[in-house]
Amino acid sequence: MPIDPMLYETQFFGFTPQTCMLRIYIAFQDYLFEVMVAVEKVILxxxxxxxxxxxxxxxxxxxxxxxQRFDRLFVKMERALLRLVLSVPPTVLLPEDRSHERHPQSREDFRLLQQDVERLQGRYKAELGARRALLAELEVQKAVRAQLRKTLRWLDGLGDAHGPPGLGEMMSLLIQHSGRLRSITEDVAQKSSGGGME
Structure with missing residues (x-):
């Protein structure tokens, strides 16, 4: 015979009915032993x-x-007490379950709610992934901007190191570095047009 866990009763009373019955059994048994010790003393x-x-x-x-007699009687008493006294009738609701009575939901409603939760979790994960990607892109843009500033400072310092350059010399320097600057600028513009994080 399977044991009924009586979960609703446990929640209702705040203790398990089986534990209550066990304590009653132990109390009766202890009292029986005490009585027998007292009877033995009187007989002696x-x-x-x-x-x-x-x-x-x-x-x-x-x-x-x-x-033996007490154990047999207790089994009957336990069944009666668990069934009649320590059981919660189906009409009784705990205060936390009253909302279910006012707003009943079918299995279909519950299934739809579960689908909504799964959909929202998927959207949240996608947005979290997009946020991570944007943060990574922002870090790349910061590195590119730093490299661009470094290159511009180098170009500014180039004229100072060699004295005032002539027009031909300046043109050759510009031609050498224009390709590099163009690729860096296009990279920054391309990454900036992808959207940044606030």
Whole structure:
């Protein structure tokens, strides 16, 4: 026979009904043992002709008999208490479940909600990936701009290092570096037109 976990009852009462029954059983059993010890003492006082060993043997046999009867009765009592007292009727709702009563949803509604959640999670992951890509692109643009500034500073310093250049010399320098500047500028423009992060 499968054991009913009685999850709703546990949530309702704040304890498991099976644990409650176990504690009641242990309390009754402890009380039975205490009574048998007291009865044994009384018998020893009143029956002086009997030895302590005889009395102990008799009380242990009687205790076994009582415990067997008690266990059988307790099984019946446990079934009745779990079914009648410690069970929550289907009409009773916990306060946190009242919203389900006011706003019932079918399995189809739940399935649609799950699909919406999955769709939104997919969009979130896509936006997160796009954000990461844009951040990486921004880092590349920063590196390209830094390289462009370095090249421009180098060109500015080139004229200072060789004195004032002549027109022919300046033209040859410009021709040498124009290709390089054009590619760097086109790269920066291309990456800038892709959109930046705010």
């Amino acid at each position: 006082k009143k029956a002086g002709a009997l030895s302590a060993v005889q009395v102990r043997g008799s009380t242990e046999a009687f205790l076994r008999f009582m415990k």
